[in-house]
Amino acid sequence: MAEKxxxxxxxxxxxxxxxxxxxxxxxxxxxxxxxxxxGVTKGLVQEFGEKRVIDTPISETAIxxxxxGAALCGMRPVVEIMFSDFTTLAMEQLVNxxxxxxxxxxxxxxxxxxxxxxxxxxxxxxxxxxxxFPAVFAHFPGLKVVMPSTPYxxxxxxxxxxxxxxxxVFFEHxxxxxxxxxxxxGDYVLPLGKADIKRKGNDVTIIxxxxxxxKALEAAKELEKEGIDVEIIDPVTIKPLDMETIVxxxxxxxxxxxxxxxxxSFGWGAEVAAGIVESEAFDYLDAPVxxxxxxDIPIPYNPNLERHAVPQIEDILKGVKQILR
Amino acid sequence: MAxxxxxPKLGTTMTEGTIIRWIKKxxxxxxxxxxxxxxxxxxxxxxxxxxESGILKKIVYLEGQVVExxxxxxxxxxxxxxxxxVGKPEEIMEKKQEVTGEIRGNTEEKxxxxxxxxxxxxxxxxxxxxxENNIDIKDVNPTGPDGRIVEKDVINYINKTKVTPVAKxxxxxxxxxxxxxxKQEGMRITKEDVxxxxxxxxxxxxxxxxxxxxxPRKIIAEKMKKSKIEAPHFYLTLxxxxxxxxxxxxxxxxxxxxxxxxxxxxxDIIIKxxxxxxxxxxxxxxxxxxxxxxxxxxxxxxxxxxxxEGLVVPVIRNADKKGxxxxxxxxxxxxxxxxxxxxxxxDYQGGTFTISNLGMFGIEEFxxxxxxxxxxxxxxGKIVKTPVVDENDELKVKPIMKLTLSCDHRIIDGALGxxxxxxxxxxxxxxxxxxx
Numbered sequence: 001m002a003e004k005x006x007x008x009x010x011x012x013x014x015x016x017x018x019x020x021x022x023x024x025x026x027x028x029x030x031x032x033x034x035x036x037x038x039g040v041t042k043g044l045v046q047e048f049g050e051k052r053v054i055d056t057p058i059s060e061t062a063i064x065x066x067x068x069g070a071a072l073c074g075m076r077p078v079v080e081i082m083f084s085d086f087t088t089l090a091m092e093q094l095v096n097x098x099x100x101x102x103x104x105x106x107x108x109x110x111x112x113x114x115x116x117x118x119x120x121x122x123x124x125x126x127x128x129x130x131x132x133f134p135a136v137f138a139h140f141p142g143l144k145v146v147m148p149s150t151p152y153x154x155x156x157x158x159x160x161x162x163x164x165x166x167x168x169v170f171f172e173h174x175x176x177x178x179x180x181x182x183x184x185x186g187d188y189v190l191p192l193g194k195a196d197i198k199r200k201g202n203d204v205t206i207i208x209x210x211x212x213x214x215k216a217l218e219a220a221k222e223l224e225k226e227g228i229d230v231e232i233i234d235p236v237t238i239k240p241l242d243m244e245t246i247v248x249x250x251x252x253x254x255x256x257x258x259x260x261x262x263x264x265s266f267g268w269g270a271e272v273a274a275g276i277v278e279s280e281a282f283d284y285l286d287a288p289v290x291x292x293x294x295x296d297i298p299i300p301y302n303p304n305l306e307r308h309a310v311p312q313i314e315d316i317l318k319g320v321k322q323i324l325r
Numbered sequence: 326m327a328x329x330x331x332x333p334k335l336g337t338t339m340t341e342g343t344i345i346r347w348i349k350k351x352x353x354x355x356x357x358x359x360x361x362x363x364x365x366x367x368x369x370x371x372x373x374x375x376x377e378s379g380i381l382k383k384i385v386y387l388e389g390q391v392v393e394x395x396x397x398x399x400x401x402x403x404x405x406x407x408x409x410x411v412g413k414p415e416e417i418m419e420k421k422q423e424v425t426g427e428i429r430g431n432t433e434e435k436x437x438x439x440x441x442x443x444x445x446x447x448x449x450x451x452x453x454x455x456x457e458n459n460i461d462i463k464d465v466n467p468t469g470p471d472g473r474i475v476e477k478d479v480i481n482y483i484n485k486t487k488v489t490p491v492a493k494x495x496x497x498x499x500x501x502x503x504x505x506x507x508k509q510e511g512m513r514i515t516k517e518d519v520x521x522x523x524x525x526x527x528x529x530x531x532x533x534x535x536x537x538x539x540x541p542r543k544i545i546a547e548k549m550k551k552s553k554i555e556a557p558h559f560y561l562t563l564x565x566x567x568x569x570x571x572x573x574x575x576x577x578x579x580x581x582x583x584x585x586x587x588x589x590x591x592x593d594i595i596i597k598x599x600x601x602x603x604x605x606x607x608x609x610x611x612x613x614x615x616x617x618x619x620x621x622x623x624x625x626x627x628x629x630x631x632x633x634e635g636l637v638v639p640v641i642r643n644a645d646k647k648g649x650x651x652x653x654x655x656x657x658x659x660x661x662x663x664x665x666x667x668x669x670x671x672d673y674q675g676g677t678f679t680i681s682n683l684g685m686f687g688i689e690e691f692x693x694x695x696x697x698x699x700x701x702x703x704x705x706g707k708i709v710k711t712p713v714v715d716e717n718d719e720l721k722v723k724p725i726m727k728l729t730l731s732c733d734h735r736i737i738d739g740a741l742g743x744x745x746x747x748x749x750x751x752x753x754x755x756x757x758x759x760x761x
Binding site: 254282284286325 | 449450451476
């Protein structure tokens, strides 16, 4: 199987869907000739033309509004918001309209739209360009929230998101774009709402999302040398959240570490933790559920401080050892 | 909180037990499941398992003392726990009740505080495992952070002692292979496991049939057990020369048959003689009820009749006032009713004395169990032709019948029983006297 970058797999997924379905089009700032702020859409305008890869002025409200409207009219728009921080500008369009329309029209109208957006810190982009919002959108009824962590997942899931008849918010961590992994050729679709066991183990379950999956896998390699056998669950889609897979793993290991990229307070990790305690897995817990997450601060510009704002591999190592005491 | 070890109830009828031996000493560390003491009941000696782990703080009753079931016999505390010995446990209990009566709110608060301190820091997994294995989580040594009991600690606890000492002992005695008892990984084999294995083995035996103890059989079982437990039996036996009784039977039989249509039996003559003797010795016609000896005026003789499903005892009322023909008629009717299952409660209730005759089954002599609340029962054997030396020192063959009287020694002493039995003998040997 060919090894590809996350960004290449994502582009491949978008391209295949555009080839497959003529109602799929891309819209966003600088996504045409420039290929997007991170180059995801590079080359697509040349292949599909300006009608299907639409460059827009700086207006997240307008871009998202067009997306919602086009979706209502039968198109399958893929909206790109340059940094996930800017989705706040599109809240009205996405949350107050896009997410509710299907319900308010009694199912007669649907919004098959994908809102793609890079998230997260680690690139020195400072507070206004570095936040992670999956939990924010997961809180709103009517939206699906996906945050793929591997090249394989991102291709299969962007296809699933495009083919879904509901608005899907698709979070791509900026640091993942350069991560390499095996990606099969051709068409494959991964289900939304299904967690993935990224590593099998018996001693402790790490539930990590997005970039934290990569960090957790690194940490697991280190821990293996010390005889600690880690299982890593990637929820992949946090709305809907696949608690079944998580509960099954926790029942096996009895110990849980949740690692997330966004601030700890009211994050999706809290939702997972609560779900575990509510479930039959409670009786199998042998230590309190531990959460590692970002600090409750705006992401600093200073690279050293920025590093400390979110969990790193050494934090995961420490966290696992703490709950295994 | 201090744990009170109570005198166990080791059988349905056990009301008290004697402490034979304390296996553990005061101040010693005890483990749940270890043998703690030896108890003697009215039937057996038993080693009793320690119900709780901790320190055997106080032995309340000493060896040799008889203790009522349910009374506190020892106190077990947790290691390092203070125990205020403020007197006998009964006194403690009384004080406790007083307090609850007076200031209810306060004690409730206290209770809450107690359960608060009793709470154990343990992971849900440890608690679940402990629960599944019937382990008191308090007994487990914590090794987790901040003194938390974790799953591993419970597993260690279970692995430490896989078989309780008592279980081991019973298994050895009964020849039970402990490896045949399957328990969940790490679980301890307890006394109950071994006992249920013994039961299981019984059911595995071929050629046995299990009949539930129910209906008349159950009532008989309970009544007979009660009688043997409550009434101290003693037995008197003598031989009766039945020559004259047989003669009387032959003489009257035809006449009575003409009169009643029923043949006179020797049993009827025995009933009549017993009724007559009872009139003369009313203490044999009595019972114990609520600390009183009740002497009954009416002489109602019960006749034990063997049926397939058990024993029934129809009653001939006022047998002393009835003539032989009447007794003969009544007894034959009652026997027919009994065999056809048509006895009414009135037919078998209110007996004051019972006669059981196994002569027809070839039994020469036997001891019957008293039919409570009656105070005695007469067991009648078969008439056997026996060589007897008469008053002229001559050897003669005589029809001899053995009578055995079972007496409740609470009411009847040996001499009284003997006089009564001798009177029956006199009457049977000189049946004409019955006419007086």
